Amino acid sequence: MSKVEAEGPPEAPNSEPGSEPTAASTPGMESTVSSATPTSGAEPDAPGAPAPVARSSAGAVAGPAASAGEPDTSARLIAGARAGPAAFAGELDTSARSGVGPVSSPPSPPEVPAPSLRRRWGRWVLGGLLLAGLGLTTHAYVTLPDARPLAKENPKTTALMDQRADEAREAGRKPRRRQQWVSLSAISKPAVDAVLLSEDASFYLHDGVDTVELARAVGQAVEEGKLGRGASTLTQQLAKNLWLSTDRSLLRKAKELMLAHRLEEALTKQRILTLYLNVVEWGNGVYGIEAGAREHFGVSASQLTVAQGAVLASMLPSPRKRSPSSGSSALLKHSHRVVHALKVYRRISADQEEAAHKEVDRLLGRASEDTGDDADEDGP
Template identity: 40%
Template sequence: MKVLKRWLLLLLILVAAFMIIDIGRYFLYPNVALLQKDRPGKTAFMEYREETWRQKGIKKKIRNTWVPLSRVSPYVIKAVIIAEDDKFWSHEGFDFAAMQKALEKDIKKKKLLAGGSTISQQLAKNLYLSPSKNPVRKIKEAILTSRLENNLTKRRILEIYLNVVEWGDGSFGIEAAAQSHYGKQASDLNPREAATLASILPNPRRYKSDGTSRYVENQSERIYQIMVRRGIVIPEYDEVIEEGKEENARPGENDHLPKENDGSAPKGQ
């Protein structure tokens, strides 16, 4: 019996040592400071998705095109922050009030379901960790989140997040999302489209932007109305802009006529 206890104690010590080393390495690795200027390579979530496809025998490729924050519609930036992390600009990586609410929901449902993660936490998870929900992964996520916040500006964190987060099965980043969902560039997304894309972030492979999801419909409307209340969107102005874009996209009635002084018609003497 004593020998068995010794072996069990040794096993526990080894397991504890392994966990300490496994968690502790994230205080030093990876070098997140490189992200100040460098774009991240293939993220852990992208690799996870590719491995899932390989195991299922699915031949697909990751769709991802990097765009600077200056080429992302400001409506997308506002909508995503409203939907995912409304205190993004003021917190230091963690929204403890949101985390408490999420924990209370999990306890009530007896499952690890609710969110509560900030954009910084989501970025840490997407870049370096797996989708699994367990305490060890959350500790690693917390360490990486703190390091990201200490090494990168808020603007840079947001720029990287918008370029790597999953927005559909195989679509990563806002440019790929804009192209796959709406056939346009990220810079051209309007408020309604931005609100819809923001609403599918919690489960991008389940939620669709095609109007078939009641959740997406309700959530996108909520996000849109918040943007209206905050003065981010002025509906009347937005409608005029959209109508103007549609008219410019259609051939005009007088397109066949020569334009004044464009070289296609003789100038007056």
């Protein structure tokens, strides 16, 4: 007899009242016989008492609470036994661990689709273009001219001078070249100031490239869909005149930027300004401010007035079209703007400004306002 007594066994399923219950005999499962509660008026172990009901050991130990849910548990056990030993063992194990039935496995992470062949090809092509661009830039930088000799030597010729000579020969004309080197101290100060304010007011503030003006020029080029003039510092113009052609291309612009950087590294600002004022084009076959002063006004660079310096500075965007004798309205307007800028930046007095405006009108003969030459350039 077991020491634990149950209050009363439930009636076996499908049994008739008063019939003798039998233990469930299931293949693969052993039953444990628990104590039987005597029927009404019968003593325990008395003759004629009904046979004890077969119960699982787990139900016997659970006590009254487990007995209340005995029919459901028995049905589950019987179903598990019919399914086979393995299923029955899994049922018991799952129920014992969770108490609520089988535990579902966590969801697997989503599969990441592999990149398509077209996308992989695009990445390879982009990477190849970047490497090729880097290689070309490195090669160009290594093979570009060295600026260090210019610290003590004046160039005997420039790329622009050679280009103009070739153009003249192709047109059946004899090349013309007027040039005379002078020091910076031998040039009228108002004329130097006029050139700086007209071409590169931030000359002494940047390192060869004016990033603010460059960004504006790039934005304008994107809007117009073409490369235009502008944003080139005085150093960049010198690099172009010394070593490059006048074609407008991104490659030439990239070389110009690199050469401007080399000039700024190798030379002082004063030397760069001196070189520029002696090689820049000031008319057909005219190079340098000394030759320009003599060609257009019959005086040396040291004798240039405020108005004459303003006119020479205003010629630089298109020196072969904007000569004092051309009647250019664009030259007249820009010359007056340069004179006013000299006053604004306190390079001249108010009286000098007034006198210079009058002289500009006299020198240019009050060029007609309807000549239509505002769009202008000989080259970038």
